Amino acid sequence: MTFHYRFGPADLMRCRFSISPRWETQEAVRVLLDPRRHAYHLPWLRQIRAAAAGLDLRPLWLLMPRAGHNPDFLSPPPAGPSVTFEEELARVRAADPQAAEDDLRRSLVCTPGALESEAGQRMLADPARAVQELADLMEAAWHALVAPHWPRLRALLEADILFHSRRLAAGGLEALFDGLHPDLRWSGDTLTIDRRNHHDRSLDGQGLLLMPSAFVWPEVVGGYDPPWQPTLAYPARGIGALWTASAGPTPRALARLLGRARADVLCALSDPASTTALAHRLGLAPSTVSSHLKALQGAGLLVASRHGHQILYERTPLAIALTAGPTAGA
Structure with a gap:
């Protein structure tokens, strides 16, 4: 049928x-x-x-x-x-x-x-x-x-x-x-x-x-x-990782380059997400996450697109390469 x-x-x-x-x-x-x-x-x-x-x-x-x-x-x-x-x-x-x-x-x-x-x-x-x-x-x-x-x-x-x-x-x-x-x-x-x-x-x-x-x-x-x-x-795509913790530690070299907080935000964007969603995921204030997102976007590491009333951020190819670097814990 x-x-x-x-x-x-x-x-x-x-x-x-x-x-x-x-x-x-x-x-x-x-x-x-x-x-x-x-x-x-x-x-x-x-x-x-x-x-x-x-x-x-x-x-x-x-x-x-x-x-x-x-x-x-x-x-x-x-x-x-x-x-x-x-x-x-x-x-x-x-x-x-x-x-x-x-x-x-x-x-x-x-x-x-x-x-x-x-x-x-x-x-x-x-x-x-x-x-x-x-x-x-x-x-x-x-x-x-x-x-x-x-x-x-x-x-x-x-x-x-x-x-x-x-x-x-x-x-x-x-x-x-x-x-x-x-x-x-x-x-x-x-x-x-x-x-x-x-x-x-x-x-x-x-x-x-x-x-x-x-x-x-x-x-x-x-x-x-x-x-x-x-x-x-x-x-929806990606439900296998929906309830899991973030995927591993932030690369040490990336944390030294960007600062720990901004590197954590960048690594948390394995899929496009809004400021509110990232704040919830990282346990940070939305205003803090918003500041990091703007800085990362200004550096060419993120692009933003609008969906309804939400703005979603995702990594650029350069950011993807950076977050895929060595993953030894900091």
């Missing part, structure tokens, strides 16, 4: 990337439902164990079938390239109860026994209340599981978007989809996703929203029925 997204001429110009903190929260909750499948996230699972124990995630898990429909009203595609969790949650809370009831029923029937369960019947009996209670639970999950780690997660997702935006600019959609996920195939005007169920949709000028995700690994997820914008969530 397959998913098909069929592109028209207008859709080729309307593909965009976005980051969704609400999506990452939903998928973090899904990881807790089956943590054995997510070895990359074991360090995170250990860190959030106590916080997760204080949450009753069963109502959300009931709406996460292994195969089948997930309620669209709980995860509307982000309206812009850089939205806050609060903005996304407001859209969830504004869901139409009648549409939510149909969404809930379609999801519950995909899990044996869920429709007849007490929790399932309670949702369907009062969908307006169910919307608000599920939103409350999603908000609690955000604060407990994802928000403390959001600077690190956002840096990973922003770096992924920068990488794939360049592939798109250099080679078009064929080059983009060729490197996005092994389950994707681009042929003619159609993107095909290998999946257990069938979905065939013409984009009709809406284009395709592309969302990198840390927690969706190893899957690629396509979906959303009209009127939602067609969306594809895929595993």
Whole structure:
């Protein structure tokens, strides 16, 4: 079985990337439902164990079938390239109860026994209340599981978007989809996703929203029925190193050349990152990191590019060569 997204001429110009903190929260909750499948996230699972124990995630898990429909009203595609969790949650809370009831029923029937369960019947009996209670639970999950780690997660997702935006600019959609996920195939005007169920949709000028995700690994997820914008969530690059410490000590010679603090900042930029993300990664004040970044950029060791409201810094070829030098500890 397959998913098909069929592109028209207008859709080729309307593909965009976005980051969704609400999506990452939903998928973090899904990881807790089956943590054995997510070895990359074991360090995170250990860190959030106590916080997760204080949450009753069963109502959300009931709406996460292994195969089948997930309620669209709980995860509307982000309206812009850089939205806050609060903005996304407001859209969830504004869901139409009648549409939510149909969404809930379609999801519950995909899990044996869920429709007849007490929790399932309670949702369907009062969908307006169910919307608000599920939103409350999603908000609690955000604060407990994802928000403390959001600077690190956002840096990973922003770096992924920068990488794939360049592939798109250099080679078009064929080059983009060729490197996005092994389950994707681009042929003619159609993107095909290998999946257990069938979905065939013409984009009709809406284009395709592309969302990198840390927690969706190893899957690629396509979906959303009209009127939602067609969306594809895929595993972000670099998640294998997401929860690891920085890669080794700063080269001694580089520390002598630049000073320890600036050398540490340069070595921490293994992937493009914002000032805030680097400050979180290094345990420094954002103002301090900003000063070092400007100095390194002025010396020709960094370039900056804008993504939404964020400015991402990355190393130039000269900086890459310098940071790859001898790595004996200082």
